[in-house]
Amino acid sequence: MTHTVESLIDHACLVVHGPDRQGLVAAITALITRNSGNIMSLDQYSDNAEAAEFFQRVVFHREDLKVAIEEIEEDLATTLTPFGVEWTLTDQSIPKRMAILASTSDHCLLELLWRHRRGELPVTIPMVISNHTNVAEDVRSFGIPFFHVPSQGADKSAAEARILELLKGNVDFVVLARYMQIISEDFLDEVAAPIINIHHSFLPAFIGAAPYRKARERGVKLIGATSHYVTKELDEGPIIEQDIARVNHAMTAADLQARGAYVERAVLSRAVQWHAEDRVIRKGNQTIVFTDRP
Incomplete structure (x- = not known):
């Protein structure tokens, strides 16, 4: 609802x-x-x-x-x-301030912006930050400020310092909408706000790079997506929401990825909505989620 x-x-x-x-x-x-x-x-x-x-x-x-x-x-x-x-x-009448970090993949980012414009997410979006510029015009078309913060090479400290400068005091939580950078422990300590990630596989299977290729090689019959809070342990944070889609032997890795993108958008949107509505309570590395789904 x-x-x-x-x-x-x-x-x-x-x-x-x-x-x-x-x-x-x-x-x-x-x-x-x-x-x-x-x-x-x-x-x-x-x-x-x-x-x-x-x-x-x-x-x-x-x-x-x-x-x-x-x-x-x-x-x-x-x-x-x-x-x-x-x-x-x-x-409840005061929407939470949500910043979005993104990279080149735009499907999760645009889904959040679209749902926000439709009034389906009880948030404000003070900024979108990306390490690439390909989504800049799309973001600005929604009337949302866009910031380009390049992140190249092994040392991400300068990029993270700039992102923290933008975020501090301006957001209540952060969403990684397929932001393809590993967040450092120092960043997590400094940001002082929950971070929600979308993982392009059904955890804990196929962790790491090229999950859809790995899934295709394994001959899976189901693919999925997981949204979770970010912790210092990579992709091990408390899970907020998960979902799956059926696939078959005739589908290529690209087919799996396309279907997976659909699941990722839905899973991340639900996780964001539930967090924004104070429906998620963390219990150690688990969550209690009081959803309004039937």
């Missing part, structure tokens, strides 16, 4: 994660009620571990939310501290 920014005015999203303790759900719902909130949706999950963890996402409506949100946050701090949980409260 797609929500416009206007339809989310006076809507807050509360995300809670921590130990599963008796009375926690009652405390949260009572807090929303006493702050004149009306719950619009509520999703929760508790795992079966010995020390069970609790995850909850609740969206509620409250008239004049912008005026009341600081008071609600104070109430949350007082109420939830004894339970030992972590929580975030966001105004």
